[in-house]
Amino acid sequence: DAGVTQSPxxxxxxxxxxxxxxxxxxxxxxxxxxxxxxxxxxxxxIFQYYEKEERGRGNFPDRFSARQFPNYSSELNVxxxxxxxxxxxxxxxxxxxxxxxxxxxxxxLTVL
Amino acid sequence: xxxVEQSLxxxxxEGDSSVINCTYTDSSSTYLYWYKQEPGAGLQLxxxxxxxxxxxxxxxxxxLLNKKDKHLSLRIADTQTGDSxxxxxxxxxxxxGKLQFGAGTQVVVTP
Numbered sequence: 001d002a003g004v005t006q007s008p009x010x011x012x013x014x015x016x017x018x019x020x021x022x023x024x025x026x027x028x029x030x031x032x033x034x035x036x037x038x039x040x041x042x043x044x045x046i047f048q049y050y051e052k053e054e055r056g057r058g059n060f061p062d063r064f065s066a067r068q069f070p071n072y073s074s075e076l077n078v079x080x081x082x083x084x085x086x087x088x089x090x091x092x093x094x095x096x097x098x099x100x101x102x103x104x105x106x107x108x109l110t111v112l
Numbered sequence: 113x114x115x116v117e118q119s120l121x122x123x124x125x126e127g128d129s130s131v132i133n134c135t136y137t138d139s140s141s142t143y144l145y146w147y148k149q150e151p152g153a154g155l156q157l158x159x160x161x162x163x164x165x166x167x168x169x170x171x172x173x174x175x176l177l178n179k180k181d182k183h184l185s186l187r188i189a190d191t192q193t194g195d196s197x198x199x200x201x202x203x204x205x206x207x208x209g210k211l212q213f214g215a216g217t218q219v220v221v222t223p
Contacts, residue, residue: 004154033209042116042200042213043155055208090154097208100145103155 002027004093004104012110013081021076021107025093031055032074033101034066037088049074050097078109086111116203116214123220130188132217134201137182141203144177145211146186149198158186158199196221 005024013019025032031050035043045058049068063079072093078085088108092101116136124130136144142163147155161168161175161184168175174187184201198218202211 031209033211035211040215042202042215043211045210045212048209050208056206056210058210092155094209099209100143100157100160101209101211102157103147105154 004091004102006089006091006104006107008107009105010108010110012112014112015081015083017081017111018077018079019081019109021078021089021091021109022073023076023091023093023104024073025091026102029093029095029102030072031094031097031099032068032072033092033094034074034076035090035092035103036060037090037106039087043090046076048097055097081111083111085109116201116212118199118201118214118217120215121218121220123222124191126191126193126221126223128191130186130191130195130219130221132186132188132199132201132219134184134186134214135182136184136201136203136212138203138205138212139179139182141205143204144175144184145202145204146173146175147200147202147213149200149216151197155200191219191221193221193223195219 033048034046037043047066048056068074088106145160146158172189198216202213
């Protein structure tokens with residue numbers, strides 16, 4: 001069975017640009033969560049979606065937004081990129097918003 | 113508070129047991145998790161424990177939970193070179209799924 005997939009694997013952007021990251025959950029999973037992992041630190045929670053509705057939001061500015069589609073895949077959007085947005089962005093899926101979360105390989109974003 | 117703390121580094125010889133420690137601050141934690149991250153990869157769920165349990169064993173892995181001291185540990189028996197990675201503990205405190213992670217413990221296994 002396929003695990004969580006994310007695209008692209010790597011991305012290089014410049015300050016001020018916009019980026020869209022994509023995630024496909026494990027088949028049958030209805031909840032997707034997004035985390036940001038800065039080098040040398042643990043992942044920080046950004047959003048959780050369940051059945052296309054936002055269930056939770058972490059302490060991130062409004063430049064960060066996300067959505068979930070009817071097929072349960074998800075997009076994370078970041079506007080007006082800053083150097084500090086450079087990180088590994090991880091997507092995790094779970095059966096619903098309560099169950100254990102399984103992570104994808106991540107998208108490595110570099111902002112120059 | 114929402115701090116999860118871990119020691120940063122552990123060196124262990126191949127064949128020995130590894131013990132990775134974690135402390136958390138939120139007494140309302142419901143589940144506690146251990147994840148493994150290899151270089152350049154995502155997080156792999158190793159095991160988890162419900163907050164009303166004291167111990168959970170899964171093959172080479174043993175999780176101990178001391179709820180009074182808010183202390184969680186992961187013991188890896190017969191540590192192998194493939195166990196070299198960063199290990200994260202995480203707690204779930206909300207009724208939904210937000211995970212709060214520690215900074216990770218880098219485990220280096222030497223021959």
